[in-house]
């Protein structure tokens with residue numbers, strides 16, 4: 719493992735917020751490379767060289783460049799095993815841990831986006847998530863069992879689900895469920911979530927001001 723500091727390519731109040739929270743939860747040394755999305759920096763050539771999709775988050779760690787939230791969570795949580803946020807290989811929780819992290823990117827997001835766009839899902843045999851209700855109820859059922867997605871212990875998967883469920887329910891993209899309301903509250907009350915929430919609000923205000931100043935200067 720390299721001792722290089724981790725760089726997080728980050729825009730406030732976006733999907734990279736969860737990656738920043740995870741870095742805080744892990745006690746990881748990191749620096750931010752802020753991308754001002756209000757000024758369109760995610761589509762500039764400098765950032766497209768990091769992620770050709772123009773999406774945050776991304777991280778650089780030594781020679782490793784990692785994009786895609788789920789890959790970033792897996793990479794970071796394994797990098798700091800002493801934080802205990804990733805069940806180790808051989809731990810019976812490792813399988814469910816991988817399952818529920820990957821479920822986010824391969825089932826939940828595509829399903830939520832199709833629903834938000836009022837698009838019919840592909841036929842169940844073709845759709846990566848089957849149908850929305852089945853995908854969603856399986857998640858609700860998992861979260862109904864325990865305080866955290868894997869059981870009684872908090873893990874990196876809860877950082878992902880705690881942030882994702884917060885914004886998807888705030889935008890009313892998913893049905894309301896008391897169990898989700900409780901889960902979102904419980905996870906988002908953690909100190910790392912509150913700290914990043916404040917820092918992100920400050921950074922978002924800076925980005926807004928910078929984007930407006932640039933617009934004014936350009937006439």
Ligand SMILES: N[C@@H](CCC(=O)N[C@@H](CS)C(=O)NCC(=O)O)C(=O)O
Nearest residue numbers: 732733760772773774775786787788
């Ligand atoms: N598949 C990517 C999606 C990331 C993503 O959609 N990020 C949004 C921020 S919430 C973004 O960077 N949008 C900028 C744009 O498309 O202009 C992941 O899971 O990391």
